[in-house]
Amino acid sequence: MDDTPELERFRAEAATWLESQLAGPFRDIRGLNNHVDLIERRRDWEQCLGAAGWSCVGWPAAYGGRDASIAQQVVFAEEYARARAPARIGHIGVELAGPTLLAFGTPDQKNRFLPDIAAGRAIWCQGYSEPNAGSDLANVRTKARRDGDRYIIDGQKIWTSMGQIADWCFVLCRTEPGSVGNKGLSFLLVNMHQPGVTVRPIRQMTGESEFSEVFFDGALAEVRDLVGADGNGWRVAMGLLGFERGVSTLAQQMQFRNELDALIELAKENGKAADPLIRQRLAQAQIGLRIMRFNALRLLANAESGQLSPEGYTYKLYWSTWHRDLGELVMDVAGPAAEIGETAERFPPLTTMFLMSRADTIYAGTNQIQRNIIAERALGLPREARGP
Structure with a gap:
């Protein structure tokens, strides 16, 4: 991540464009961090990003990207968060569905x-999680x-982010009768705007409804929308989860940076910054965030090989625990x-950040599951005993 002249030009171009849009036509959605407010304006923002070629900079130009290097992708993710651009309602398509189709699609x-x-x-x-299949996705x-x-x-999915506004869903489902575990699964692309698909928003304790239950009752998917071979869905599903630990982690960290800066300002305003214990905890949060950045960059250094490096397995456990602790610090300061x-x-x-942070150690694999993954996949320890 040494700043070469070329990278500096790219950074300046991205920062200038973002500021021109967010101080101008899209100033009304600047700083929006949820996925529920001003949805039509957020759709306009997604289309504006796409028209300017900033929606998915790392994709091939043939499909709407910029063929950006890993370093350029990191720079754009950082500038996006630094500009306080709104949370992307298109991020599941851009960061997960798109890369999966690039890797496995026809x-x-x-x-x-x-x-x-x-x-x-x-x-x-x-469409992954179900009432009885969360961390145990198989x-x-x-x-x-x-x-x-x-x-x-036919079936049910739950905790479906933005299910109520989505046009398409990638669904992990069982296509081989009688199969169990990760065998007999397939990865289908499903149109959400059809009979047989029912979406019910889930009201959270924050007052928002970012998640939904999705019910499939005779919903249809075309055979040509099967990704990978029939029964080979587990391989595709695991490949997708690898993309979840990509460049978007740097944008996430910039949002954490914004939250920590806001917390520090609050501590100064209400006098809590004079409390030596609070100051120490703020310093530890600062140190933890820097460590998170260095570990993410180390993870990305191996990204072009297509293999998740051993330290990459620790990332989710680290950031979710750090963010949970920051949420608790928020309440002590406020x-x-x-x-x-x-x-x-x-x-x-x-x-709201504090309340949402309680979910960080649960979704995308609980902390307990993450420790098993680190032990078995990164360290090569014996697998945990499974039931029959």
Whole structure:
């Protein structure tokens, strides 16, 4: 990440464009960190990014990207967060569905889906978790049976981020009757705007509804929208999770930086910064964030090989624990004022962050599961005993 003249020019170009848009036509959504407010304006923002070629800079130019290097992708992620640009409602398509199709999709799938993702015309969601299949993803029970040139899908997904606004969903489902575990699974691309798909938003304790339950009752997917071979969905699903630990982690850290800066300012304003214990905890948070950045850069140094480096397995456990602790520090600094909502349904942003941070150690694999993954995959220790 040494700043070469070329990289500095790229950084300046990205920063200048972002500022021109966020201080101008999109100033009304600057700083929005949730995925529920001003959705139509957020769709406009996704399309603006796409039109300017900033939506998915690391993708091939043929599909709407810029063929950006890893270093350039990191720079754009950092400048995006530094500019306080809104949270991307298109991030599941850009960061997960798109890279998965680039790696595993057919030419037909790439040509049909990637341009719409890059242009911001299609919003995607992820159909993985189920009521009895969260961290134990291999326990999915949603079924799809083939009927000619289509699959008929029945089942339920839960904790589906942006399910209520998504146009498409990638669904991990069981296509081999009687199969168990990670065998007999397939990875299907499903149109959300069809009979047989019911979406029910889940109201969170923050007052928002970023997540949904999704019910499939005879929903259809075309055979040509099967990614990978029938029954080979586990390989595709695991490949997708590898993309989750990519460049977007740097943008996440910049958001953490914004939250920590806001917390420091609050501590100065209300006098808590004079408390030596609070000051020490703020310093530890600062140190932890720097360590997180260095570890992420080390992880990305191996990204072009397509293999997750051993230290990469520690990343999710590290950041989720750090963010949970920052949330607890927020409440200690803010005091009782943090418990008073700004409206009847909304809390102050830092309080919302605290409430959301409680989920960080659960979604995308609980901390307990992460420790098993580190032990078995990174350290090569014996696998934990599984039941029959």
